Amino acid sequence: METLQVLKKNMNTNMNIVCGGCSFTRQAKRLGLNGTDTDFLEDELQMWRWPHHVQELYNNFKVYNLGTPTHDNSCIVQSVIKKSTELLNKGVVSDDIKIIVQWSNQHRDSYFFSKKVTEEYNCKVIEPSYTEDDTLDDRWSHLSTFAEDTHFKNRWGYYLLNGGFMWEHIKYPTDILEANAKYTSSTQSIIRLLTNYLLLQNFCKVNNIKHFSFSLSYNFYDDIASENAGTSNGTLDEIYNLRKIKNYHMDFNTDNPYIKYLIDNVDFSTNYFYKNENTNIGGIMEWAISNFDYNSDKELFMEHYLEKWNNFQEFYQKSKIIGTGHVSQQMNKKFVKEILSKFLG
Numbered sequence: 001m002e003t004l005q006v007l008k009k010n011m012n013t014n015m016n017i018v019c020g021g022c023s024f025t026r027q028a029k030r031l032g033l034n035g036t037d038t039d040f041l042e043d044e045l046q047m048w049r050w051p052h053h054v055q056e057l058y059n060n061f062k063v064y065n066l067g068t069p070t071h072d073n074s075c076i077v078q079s080v081i082k083k084s085t086e087l088l089n090k091g092v093v094s095d096d097i098k099i100i101v102q103w104s105n106q107h108r109d110s111y112f113f114s115k116k117v118t119e120e121y122n123c124k125v126i127e128p129s130y131t132e133d134d135t136l137d138d139r140w141s142h143l144s145t146f147a148e149d150t151h152f153k154n155r156w157g158y159y160l161l162n163g164g165f166m167w168e169h170i171k172y173p174t175d176i177l178e179a180n181a182k183y184t185s186s187t188q189s190i191i192r193l194l195t196n197y198l199l200l201q202n203f204c205k206v207n208n209i210k211h212f213s214f215s216l217s218y219n220f221y222d223d224i225a226s227e228n229a230g231t232s233n234g235t236l237d238e239i240y241n242l243r244k245i246k247n248y249h250m251d252f253n254t255d256n257p258y259i260k261y262l263i264d265n266v267d268f269s270t271n272y273f274y275k276n277e278n279t280n281i282g283g284i285m286e287w288a289i290s291n292f293d294y295n296s297d298k299e300l301f302m303e304h305y306l307e308k309w310n311n312f313q314e315f316y317q318k319s320k321i322i323g324t325g326h327v328s329q330q331m332n333k334k335f336v337k338e339i340l341s342k343f344l345g
Contacts, residue, residue: 013060014096016087017344019051020080021102022163024216024284024326025067026051032068032145037083040065046302048329050102050284053336058344068144070163072108073196076101079146081203088207099211100340101200102284106189106219110144111176114157186226187256193220194262201267212343214272215283218248222259225250225281234323236316240300245286248279272339285324287339288331297334301325 019025028043029035040052055063066079080099087097113121144159162177197213204211221229229248238244252268254260274282276290292300294312299305303325309315327335 014092015058015061016092016097017051017054017058017061017063018080018083018087018097018099019054019063019065019067019102020071020076020099021049021067022071022076022104022108022216023067023069024104025049025102026065027067027069027326030068031066031079032148033143037064037066040067045329048332049327050332050336050340051100052329053333054100054340054344057333057336061344066146067102068146070108070142070161071104071144072110072161072163073104073106073193075110075144075146075159075161076104077196077200079144080200082147084203084207084209094208097209098344099200099204099209100343101211101213103193103196103213103215103219105216106193106221107184107186109162109180109184109192110159111162112157112159115155118157185223187222187259190220190222191258191262194259194266197266197271198262201270210343212270212272212340214339215281217283217285218246218279218281219283220250220273220281221248222250222254222256236319236321239289239324240292240294240312240316243290245276245278245282245289248281250281284327284332284335287335288327289324291334291338292331297328297330299328299330302328304328 026035026040026043026049028047029039031037041055043052049067051063051065051067055061064083066076066083068075068079071079080101084097084099088094142161142163144161146159148155160177162181200211200213203209218229225248229246252263254263273280274284274287274290276282276286279286288300294306298307301324304315304319304321306312306315309319
């Protein structure tokens with residue numbers, strides 16, 4: 001069986017890998033705010049995600065990381081399509097482009113505010129000073145400016161993201177977020193997600209570009225699947241010892257006519273779902289929980305800092321941590337080697 005090193009020798013050295021996603025793709029900087037799609041290797045190692053390791057392991061490829069915290073799936077798809085179109089317009093042939101998308105939470109949404117609207121409502125964004133506090137401050141993550149060279153030109157406008165955080169610090173009219181949240185359902189969200197699947201799929205088909213995708217966690221569920229899901233409070237025992245994940249399943253032959261015709265047109269062979277007895281719609285989060293080995297992987301979630309404890313038992317007995325977090329850089333590297341390498345070649 002060929003090793004990763006041997007496979008790398010047989011690869012197209014002109015390959016461009018266009019990566020899109022939310023904070024599970026890049027968290028350290030914000031695209032168009034204080035980061036670009038090519039400066040991600042400057043991120044501290046703790047913040048490395050799967051595109052960082054793709055670039056490290058496949059150093060003969062050119063990787064573009066369009067990940068941005070709280071990105072919704074519409075902005076994710078649009079950003080990778082825009083980048084891929086730029087490459088095509090520069091003369092890069094389609095065989096030299098591959099797209100990998102990490103789908104964000106299906107309930108996330110975005111709203112485009114044109115320059116006219118931002119001026120009418122006196123929308124403002126204060127330019128950050130780029131201190132360490134600014135780098136860690138989520139207040140810069142609620143806008144997406146992937147279509148501009150620099151955020152502060154504000155020539156065309158911005159996307160406002162509803163990534164699930166508080167909004168008081170954003171000087172934008174946020175009543176649209178509260179109003180829409182009242183009427184959001186899992187069924188509406190999966191319709192939107194499926195539409196984005198088809199948008200990516202059709203773009204790649206028209207341009208003869210290979211693509212692959214996976215989710216950050218459970219995705220692809222309707223109201224019925226959501227109601228039937230089991231609950232888990234995410235204790236350390238459930239996560240580390242029991243490898244427990246929610247009982248989330250989606251019937252891909254659903255009878256809901258608003259969903260079925262969309263599902264019938266999606267090519268799921270280009271998407272990775274983590275599957276076991278508890279789920280058939282898992283993402284990198286569920287894969288990481290099920291494949292984590294403390295002795296070799298050291299860290300499951302970036303926020304848990306297992307290495308600061310003398311041993312695993314001390315962490316388990318004394319840590320007050322509950323819940324999960326962002327998949328650690330070690331597990332992202334393992335995911336690239338075990339899952340994404342099959343698509344990368």
